[in-house]
Amino acid sequence: MIWSTLAKRSDVDVRRIFTDQKDNSHKNCDLFGLSLSWELDGPILLDLLEKQGIPLWNNQRQENDPLVFGGGPVLTANPEPLAPFLDVVLLGDGENLLPTFINAVKEFQDLPRKEKLQNLAQIPGVYIPELYVPQYTDNGKLKAITPVNNKIPNTIIKQTWKQNTLSHSSVITPDAAWPNIYMVETVRSCPELCRFCLASYLTLPFRTASLEDGLIPAIEKGLMATQRIGLLGASVTQHPQFSELLTWLSQDRFDDIRLSISSVRAGTVNGEMTKILSNRACKSITIAIESGSERMRKVVNKKLTEEEIFMAAKYALEGGLKNLKLYGMVGLPTEEIEDVEATADLLLRLKRKTPGLRLTLGVSTFVPKAHTPFQWYGVRKEADKRLKLLAKKLKPNGINFRPESYGWSVIQALISRSDRRLAPVIALVRGSQNTLGGWKKAYKSISENDHYKLNDNTNNMAMLPSWDEVIHEDWDFSKALPWEHLQGAIKPELLMQHHQQSIDEASAMNPKT
Template identity: 45%
Template sequence: MFPAEKFLIPRPLKTRSEFSVAWFYPNTYTVGMAGLGYQLVFRLLDADEDIGVLRGFTDMEEPGISGASIFGFTFSWELDYANIVSILRKHNIPVSAKERDESHPLIFGGGPVLTANPEPFADIFDIVLLGDAEVAVPSFLSAYREARKASSRRQQLLSLANADGIYIPQFYEVQYHDNAKQGDGSIAAITPSVSGVPAYPRKKVFAPPPDYVAHSMVLSPETAWGNMFLVEVVRSCPQECRFCLASFLTRPFRATNVDALIDAVELGLKHTNKIGLLGPSVTEHPKFDEIAARLRGREDLSLSIASVRADTLSENILSTLVSLGQKSVTIAIESGSERLRSIMKKNLTEEEILHAVSLVEAAGLESIKFYGIAGLPHETQADLDETVRLLTHLKKKHKRLRFVFGISSFVPKAQTPFQWNGRDKDCGKKLEYVRKHLSKIGIDVRPESHNWSDIQALLSRGDRRLHPILKSVEENSGNLGAWKKAIKEANQNIVSMPNVKDYYIFRDIPREEILPWSHLQDEEKTQYLGKHNDSALALSLQSSAQS
């Protein structure tokens, strides 16, 4: 089916299958097989000698996939949900879990979107896997083997509901306060609707053994990265920037064992010279200098690395990257304002940024890409002006370097300290302000669509009342126009629907309010996130008083 693929680890010989799993990525093959997370779960499923695994994407799928006992989806980007619905429709599976019967496969999903807040999609999935795949997937498979003995679909789901890292949305009832209309207010309670299921399902966290490393299992020139072998260097991030889902959802911070990492690279080099090091910030690895030293001088290696932190760069690291073919680096500064970086807990000074760019130029790299965010909580016009000032200064000082500035607008993410903060309604104007001032001095500014960021925020902080909107959007092509139409119709016609944009996207949520994902986030973590949010507000007030 996928003739250009090369498997790097032998697949088990399967003479029979106890049951089969259809494993989908809700996008094209080119995008899906480039994802390390999708490949990791595929390997976890495929390694079981008694399970048949068939892969599917929006543009191709393996023969016989419709007959699988279970359909699974990795869900890493909110806007891919429409593709999930389309795949279900293609296979004649009801979109709503409540409408499925014994003739339909069970539908499960996992990934960061669902672990953070599965509630807008609760009507779609029978089963949600919470936490790291390395423990959530084996737990699910073990629980499903036992559940298959049950006589009915409902009894199977009841059996699964008590397994670690598994959440069965249909067994939980959400009640809402009345505001202007019946049920259009905030959440009053989230409780089990059947006896015998946990009130607070919990995610599973993977404690890797010393020799563990997540890496590519399959290479193909048809993927987005081509024949690049990917290796996870770190998981999560110790800095814990207050807006960042990667920091807080995947805690604790874990760094791959250096020997295991190098062994994985050696495996990759048997098949390709292209190696990609992955992580929220790969140079945060406490022994990255050692990693660089052990890779340096390899003539058979072309290295690519993900985003790095400015304060971790050194002459040695950069010279190693240059010697291995790296021509640019990516640094997330978020804002040129020292004040705002402090509020968001970026832990990065302007002096460190200036020093890093000087090192980049001295090392002989050709370009540098910065990431920034407009509309962060507590941002002022002066903060935007600081971003323009800093990048203007850098561009004038380092004329040889090509500067790219990718800027998005703040999207509040569930299970982060800024989950209570709404989006800035002026994000579009702010993005244009930055683009206008930096483009004219030769910086390649690449703003993301603030309209689509509104939709991401809606899905990130949404609840079960959004399901009719999601269904309508998918039925009407899924474009921005479909979203606007569906939101307008929901506001007009659905009695229990609050004003969609004001309620889900733009408002600041009171701290005492029950969040859609409160039953999936323990109280200790909620308090921890709240302290972070309080600290951000205190720093903002302090800086305002001093100005």
């Protein structure tokens, strides 16, 4: 969407950089930007800047250097770890925000760099990190992040696209992560509000693309280039006209297409749906169950019953699908070993009930995300052992078990919960040192050695907090959060209420009582 939006403008010359190819330097451009969808991609920004000959740190750039900007869910949630490398952060949906930003850059292009940034800071959704200063207590705790003067807004508000047309692919290539697939965004956000979910809380409200004005024209456009169509969204089948869309796709003229859909809600799966999907060369559906434990599903606000899970599997098998993919988590707040065993038990019973249906369970470790009710919880150290427990119970019984690395989940949490003090660590760890051991070594080096702080002009910062404090500790509501100056879709007071509701659910259904 970003590239196509810019490429359509006659007053903008936009180029793309591919990390696996050698590109000519783009140092002389006006803007240099990227979108981040995953925390672990953060160090890539520094690699790109270095290859282009652009100074890594925003306070080292001169008048003739491009403005380095970023966006996407990671930076919208918590840009602070990467803030010292960015001149501009665009918070929220890009449909309106990106054109507004480009127009402003053109309007202010003749101003000195500092004045240009001061003016850009007045645009809703545009965050200029160097115009905000972290404040620390005497014992090194983050106290607040405040503007440098009273002309700069105290709070930056995430921008939300509220129209009924969403994004779709602009480039189709066999070299993409999903080769030759034309992606059509069907819904944005999710109405279910699982308490750990960034995709739901950060991107509210739940929006659906118009069937007649959005989805059908987009799919027809895609079919002019490829026979593979992918329907995207956190909960695609909750589109109010999803059944009508499938009926439209079941026409004879679409017999040769191959249809793929992202995660579906189990309660929306039915026999007609799975039959149409199977007839369109779709081999599997994906359901996020989070846990086989009813107690844990209530704690995380997963409105899903065991009966719905079994019925979805039944419909998948009867409709002709070959695979059912399920996603879950370990290390969720208040989780006990009995809850993990309940997940294994559910999968084993599901396999017995649906012979011939290949079951895959992908499991990740809970990682706290900014702007969600679970942002105050830390990563639980016992999650690693619980991943191994599931593997021991499921793999020998013919269930394809795909755990996400516990170690990399820890690094995700480090990035998602940190403030600007992590920036020197990211600078040190990039490139060949971007390994689990490299992260720990870099964190220790920065903690013990002021040399890096002085070199990177961050010597006014407090010392790094302990590794455990950032990653594993549960935080009190009174703790200042690195993203408090950024306003998401839900106010902190309501997030606290949802957090407390999870505690109440856990107490009401404690397996130990």
